[in-house]
Amino acid sequence: MGAFSFFRNVYDLDTLDTRFTVSSNTPYKAVIESRNDATVASKERAAKWNSRPSSSSKSRWNTSEFxxxxxxxxxxxxxxxxIAYDASKTTHPNYRNYERYLSPGWIPGRKIDVTDTQYRTLRNNIPYLGALVVFHPLLRRLYNVVLYHQRLNQRASFDFGFAIIYLLALHGVSAFKILIILxxxxxxxxxxxxxxxxxxxxxxNIGTLFANELCKGYKFKNIASLLWVFLSGGLVDESNSSLVNWGGWLDSYGGLMGRWEILFNITVLRLISFNLDYYWSLDRRGYSPIEKKQLDPSSLSEKDRxxxxxxxxxxxxxxxxAYAIYAPLYLTGPIIxxxxxxxxxxxxxxxLEVSRTIRYGIRFALTLLAMEVILHYDYVQAIAKFSPHWAEYTAAQLCLLSYFNLHLIWLKLLLPWRxxxxxxxxxxxxxxENIIRCVSNNWSTLAFxxxxxxxxxxxxxxxxxxxLGGSSFASARNAARSVSTYVLVFTFVALWxxxxxxxxxxxxxxxxxxxxxxAAGSLFPKRRWEDRPTAYRMLCCVGAVINILMMMTANLVGFAFGVDGLRSILAGIFEHFSGYVFLAVACTVLFVGAQVMFEIRESEMRRGINTKC
Known part of the structure; x- marks a missing residue:
């Protein structure tokens, strides 16, 4: 296999997650058995996805348009x-405002922008995390050799024991608070x-989210202070209380991550999953779904699992x-x-195949390298945090700084997840897998x-x-209920x-x-444009540009600048005529990008892959 073929496989959807290339109804063991006949496997996969290419799905990659x-x-x-690099140069007037927040870099002549706390924490702990990734599986193998049990009991007992040790190492005495919640x-x-x-x-669980936030992780000193006020009636100065001092002493043993409540949100999702899976299991206590469907329990599809x-x-x-505190997924997920x-x-x-896992590891390493290179040349995050003089940036610089800010948010989340x-x-x-597309390869709000x-x-x-009933827009009443469902879902997502x-x-x-x-999907259904596919594609592309601009706006408000910061940036962009010119150029480039996004998905459909995003 040549280098080009290898890296093509590294960036193949199947390397990222087999769930993207195999139907959730298909046991992966059947895919492995059919590999000897690639043609048959491809046809079967295409049939399972119900995604047979239409007459308009001919490749456009080698056309004059593309x-x-x-x-x-x-x-x-x-x-x-x-443009982003130019705004980060040492000669820029605003450079002196944030220079002190930059750190020494490993690329000669460049500093690195690690002002983002999340990425800086991951970056500083990569050597220790790497050692843990080696130590944990090796310790499991040793445990399996010494204490042999049936597979489920063997793995669950190890996960349970390691979870307790992991909690104590990460959170110290606060591990007992987590165990009480569990x-x-x-x-x-x-x-x-x-x-x-x-x-x-x-x-x-929603109450736990609010309580964790409002009580700031239930500090033992604060708990002791409340107890002291209750016991003494508030008549004695708590500063001389041994109980309060003892609470403060306990707080000093907070482990590697004293503020455990910050990342506990992901555990809340697992707590809800356990309870509701248990609740639904009570309906099926009288029979076995596996036996009823005559399924092979060792070869279940992902949907059946x-x-x-x-x-x-x-x-x-x-x-x-063992499930709630499963060490590899405890801090950030993904959620299972x-x-x-x-x-x-x-x-x-x-x-789970060794070759795929190796390719996935290489893909992670390349993503980490990309993040490091960008942070050495584009000081986007430092500028956003410590350089509020937006008027000194051109419209193009303001747009590109915002754009790269979203990319860095995407990368800083992608890296720990992967x-x-x-x-x-x-x-x-x-x-x-948590992320299938690059943030620049999304044009639909729903698909994003x-x-x-x-x-x-x-x-x-x-x-x-x-x-809650899903969604349906068949009538005005159903549409109103569906919008309410979406509002409830995203309200929980935001609070979470x-x-x-x-x-x-x-x-x-x-x-x-x-x-x-x-609304556009209802007003312009594809079936009405079957005799005008090119016109329909162009119409969809205009809608895609509008969608991209709206998604950028929403995410800049939520994860970057907030409402006031976004308002200041927009004012800077449209302060001069050059801002309108740049916006027109940007929309043209987005239009071209959307055409490429469409074709990427068409190419996947021709291979029998329909990710629906």
């Missing part, structure tokens, strides 16, 4: 990088009357803790349901939501969207990210920006 687009790309992409949630699922479980689960309830004995407290986790403990997924998923793959659990934090999207579908007004605005903006796309 050669024109290549020329636009050849000019636009280097210009985009240059215990209370387990009692909600297993002791309350069955009909009360869903409502009680949501109330408890998620939807088939675990056995009643599997909903034990040990398995629950309890049913899927138990199924993969019982039988190793066929999708790192911890890589660890999970090495350890023998295959969770869903499906492809961004994909495991959370799938979790939201299973536990919120579908139980953080309890801040700007994130609530972000969530509601996403819903608001979905409505024009839904």
């Amino acid at each position: 050669y024109l687009y290549y020329l636009v790309f050849a000019f636009a992409i280097p210009s985009m990088f240059w 215990y209370l949630n387990y009692q909600v699922a297993t002791t309350l009357p069955r009909k009360s479980v869903p409502v009680a689960t949501w109330m408890f 998620v939807s088939t309830p675990a056995q009643s004995k599997d909903f034990s407290f040990r398995n629950y803790v 349901t309890f049913n899927d986790y138990i199924s993969q403990l019982r039988y190793k997924p066929a999708s 790192f911890f998923r890589l660890w999970s793959l090495i350890d023998g659990i295959d969770p869903p 939501w499906r492809s961004w934090h994909r495991s959370f999207y799938r979790w939201s579908l299973r536990y919120i969207y579908l139980p 990210h953080d309890i801040q007004l700007r994130l609530l605005i972000w969530g509601w903006l996403i819903v608001f920006f979905m409505l024009p796309e839904m």
Whole structure:
């Protein structure tokens, strides 16, 4: 295999996640068995996706139209990088405002912008995390040799024991706070009357999100102070209290991550997953879905792993803790349901192959390298945080700084998600990939939501969207109910990210920006344009440009500048006529980019792949 073929495989969708290239109804073992006949496998896959190419799906990559687009790309992409780099030069008037926040870089003559706390934390701890990725699977193998059990018990008992050690190392004495929350949630699922479980689960876990935020992780000193006031009646100065001093002493043993509540949100999703999977399993206690469907339990499809309830004995407290604090996925995910986790403990997924895992690791390393290079040349995040003099930047610089800011947000989230998923793959659990597309390869608001934090999207579908009734726009009444469903879903998504007004605005903006796309789909159905495919494609592309601009606006408000910051940037862009000219040029480039996005998806459809995003 040549270098070009190898890197093509590295960036193939199948390397990223087999869920993108194989139907969720198809057991992956069947795919492996059919590899000897690639033609048959391709035809079967295409049939399963119901995505047979239409007459208009002929490739456009070698047409004169796309050669024109290549020329636009050849000019636009280097210009985009240059404009952002030009705004980051040492000669720029605003450089002195943020220079002190830059750090020494490893590229000669360049400093690096690591002002973002999330990425800086990951970057500084990569050597230790890398050692853990090697140590954890090796320790599991040693455990398996010394104590041999049935596969599920063997893995679950190891995950449970390692989870306790992991919690103590990360959070110190605060590990007991987490275990108390887990215990209370387990009692909600297993002791309350069955009909009360869903409502009680949501109330408890949403209440936990607010309580964690408002009580700032329940500091022992604060708890001791309240107890002291209660016991003494507020008549004695608490500064001399041994109880309060003891609480402060306990807080000093907070482990490697004293503020455990910041990343506990991801655990809340697993707590809800366990409770609702347990609740739904009670409906099927009288029969086995696997036996009823005559399925091979060692070769279940991904859909069956998620939807088939675990056995009643599997909903034990040990398995629950092992799942909720599963070390590779504890801090950032991706999110895997309890049913899927138990199924993969019982039988190793066929999708776990050494060659694919190696390619996935190489892809992660290349992504990390890309992040490092960008941060050495484009000081976007430092400028956004410490250089508020937006009037000193040109319209083009303001637009490109905002654009690259979104890219860096995407990369700083992508890297930990892929790192911890890589660890999970090495350890023998295959969770869903969180991001399928580059942030610049999205034109649909609906598709963007499906492809961004994909495991959370799938979790939201299973536990919120579908139980609320899904969506239908067949009538005005159904449309109103569907919009309400979307608002509820994205309100929870926003609150789950953080309890801040700007994130609530972000969530509601996403819903608001979905409505024009839904309306356009109803007003301009594809079937009415079958005799004018090119005109329909151009019309869709205009809508795509509008969608991209709206998505950029929503995400800049939610994750970058906030409403006031965005308002200042827009004022700077449209202050002069040059801003309008640049916007027209930018829309032209986005139009070309959208055409390429369309063709990428058409190419996938011709291969029998339909990611729906």
